[in-house]
Amino acid sequence: MNVTQTPFGLKLGAFMNLTVEESAELSQLHSRRKKFAHGTDMIYQGQPKQAAYVLASGWACSYRLLSGGERQIISFNIPGDFLGMRSMMAHNTDHNIEPVTRAEASEVLAADLSQTFKNSPRFTAAMLWAISRDEAILMEHLVGIGRRDAKERTAHLLLELHARLKLVKMTSSSSFACPLTQYLLGDALGLSAVHVNRVLRELREDGLVTFQHGEVEFQDLKGLIALADFDSDYLDQNGVLLN
Amino acid sequence: MNVTQTPFGLKLGAFMNLTVEESAELSQLHSRRKKFAHGTDMIYQGQPKQAAYVLASGWACSYRLLSGGERQIISFNIPGDFLGMRSMMAHNTDHNIEPVTRAEASEVLAADLSQTFKNSPRFTAAMLWAISRDEAILMEHLVGIGRRDAKERTAHLLLELHARLKLVKMTSSSSFACPLTQYLLGDALGLSAVHVNRVLRELREDGLVTFQHGEVEFQDLKGLIALADFDSDYLDQNGVLLN
DNA sequence: CGTCGGGTTGATAACTTTCAAATTTCGTGG
DNA sequence: CCACGAAATTTGAAAGTTATCAACCCGACG
Structure with a gap:
């Protein structure tokens, strides 16, 4: 291949x-x-x-x-x-x-x-790009845990994963397969698994996203982006493009 | 010089x-x-x-x-x-x-x-060391905000600053000059300035550290390290020492 | 002097965790 | 293919932590 x-x-x-x-x-x-x-x-x-x-x-x-x-x-x-x-x-x-x-x-x-x-x-330049992109992701993660509430934070993570997976062609336009458990999400978001469950339910009831049976589906992408204050710039998807 | x-x-x-x-x-x-x-x-x-x-x-x-x-x-x-x-x-x-x-x-x-x-x-190697040290600090910061409560987190930050300042000879053994306001601490720790104030008071009342008049003084370093679960390894003070 | 940034404290509200228990899903061996 | 047990999800109630609001104090500085 x-x-x-x-x-x-x-x-x-x-x-x-x-x-x-x-x-x-x-x-x-x-x-x-x-x-x-x-x-x-x-x-x-x-x-x-x-x-x-x-x-x-x-x-x-x-x-x-x-x-x-x-x-x-x-x-x-x-x-x-x-x-x-x-x-x-x-x-x-x-x-x-x-x-x-x-x-x-x-x-x-x-x-x-x-x-x-x-x-x-x-x-080498490309690797440096990848490294600093990882650091930017880490920073954004810190910002989320420090200053966003549970709902915003969770929404933000789902949006980030979607954007990152898109780059490697592992999404469809408004959904992706997600193998994470609520415990894993909790440990990443600094929340208890129980609370993650509640937050996911709220997001679902708000008609924003669903995460069930290992599949994340965006119902209202714009609304979710607004809620999470998500700006994908930090993922630098377009790159600076050498050549 | x-x-x-x-x-x-x-x-x-x-x-x-x-x-x-x-x-x-x-x-x-x-x-x-x-x-x-x-x-x-x-x-x-x-x-x-x-x-x-x-x-x-x-x-x-x-x-x-x-x-x-x-x-x-x-x-x-x-x-x-x-x-x-x-x-x-x-x-x-x-x-x-x-x-x-x-x-x-x-x-x-x-x-x-x-x-x-x-x-x-x-x-170059030294610079890479410095960069990955910074990233380790960032990681530790993330861990603190995600999984430590306000008191542990605050204690941890004070200990980290002490260790880092020691490396550039800007401390005495159990104190250092600290120009940070409680607002700055709050914005770093993901807390409100008001709560930082309360936490600092508790730490003082516990006889662990004082932070007053721009001076951080450790009263009970061991106790504080235990409280914060502080392990300075991530700061890698000794370095790997080339030569 | 008066103002302003920073620190301090109390009361109340909001958010999140913890504990407990019921339900569902999933992987594995029979 | 089914049954079983383990893991994951779901929900309610109570407790704990932290934020917010409001007021007051203090010292530096023009």
């Missing part, structure tokens, strides 16, 4: 047009496929080797556990996302990444990556 | 021993001094040129405003911090940075920076 049609290729492709050589370089990076089942951490504290992955299929999430047992999900990862970049650069891993569904990911070795950086400055 | 004694030099020095050449390279980057008064944004949406700064003196903060007028402070910046790295890499600025006190900062041009990256791989 053409790399440019993989989620990773699609995502980088939004930022720049890949040349044939770059596509080749990319496939290189994108081999060494591994499978992960639910319950096996992909990245965890104190793991033996520094590894990073490109998620090829399935969803994952990175999180931190507090001493009291509470957990905060830092981010959800979808196909095309780069996992564990940070733990590769800093030499400590202070968070875990686990699959949300069965997942496949390509392992990326530090050495290969730095080689690719040398070979292709444009690819 | 020797660059290695500036906050920036001290900070990078925690990560690696700077050679004479690297120090020179660093001074280069660290010229072009600018002053900022309270109320003038250093970095803001739609600004004309891509700029980044190394904060030399004073405090700053980066924040985002919501449409409703609420604001969320993303991070506080202290001397030695690199500001606006992200807005330099991605070509959009989705947040503002403003000084908290009078501040001086050295402007860094994109061209100079990439030149320095080429000249010194070790310096």
Whole structure:
């Protein structure tokens, strides 16, 4: 399969047009496929080797556990996302990444990556773009938890996921398949699962979105965007487009 | 003055021993001094040129405003911090940075920076370390707002600031000068200023910390660390020490 | 002096969690 | 293909945390 049609290729492709050589370089990076089942951490504290992955299929999430047992999900990862970049650069891993569904990911070795950086400055730029996009997502997440109420926050997350999935062609126009449980949503949004349930019901009763049977369907996209104060600029979908 | 004694030099020095050449390279980057008064944004949406700064003196903060007028402070910046790295890499600025006190900062041009990256791989590594440290701080901030209550969160922030300031020699063993208002703390912690006030009072009454007249004094450091579940690992103070 | 930003406190309202229990869905082995 | 148990969803009631509103105090500064 053409790399440019993989989620990773699609995502980088939004930022720049890949040349044939770059596509080749990319496939290189994108081999060494591994499978992960639910319950096996992909990245965890104190793991033996520094590894990073490109998620090829399935969803994952990175999180931190507090001493009291509470957990905060830092981010959800979808196909095309780069996992564990940070733990590769800093030499400590202070968070875990686990699959949300069965997942496949390509392992990326530090050495290969730095080689690719040398070979292709444009690819490097694209990676920097991806990294700062991740940081922007993290920032937006912080803003949501800090200053939006439960309903706005939840709506915002659903809209963000929709936009991100669109980039890798995993949505239809007004819905997407979503494997997250209400517990996972709660741990990401800083809410209890019970309250997530209530909020989803309210959103449904308001005729804005439904999330049932693993499917998120937008009934009133404009209304939801207004409620969540959602501005997709931070996702930078159009990219700056080198070339 | 020797660059290695500036906050920036001290900070990078925690990560690696700077050679004479690297120090020179660093001074280069660290010229072009600018002053900022309270109320003038250093970095803001739609600004004309891509700029980044190394904060030399004073405090700053980066924040985002919501449409409703609420604001969320993303991070506080202290001397030695690199500001606006992200807005330099991605070509959009989705947040503002403003000084908290009078501040001086050295402007860094994109061209100079990439030149320095080429000249010194070790310096580049140190910068990557600094960037991922910032991201770790952001993550910890997210965890705090999502899963810690007001008291724990506040305590955690004070401890973090203490640890970060220690690295640039701006603390005494159990206290530090803190120019933040309760409004700023609230906007960072996702709390109202009124509640910050109450929380600070409780912490004081518990005999843990006092924050009065611009001075934070730890009365019972161990107790506070226990309360906040503070683990300074994420600040990676010791660095990995190249050489 | 008078004003203004910041800090402090009390009372009330709003939002979210916790606890408990019932119901539904889903994966797996028989 | 069905039955079973585990996991996830749903709802109500009560408790807890934090926000909001309002008032007052204080010190810096023109």
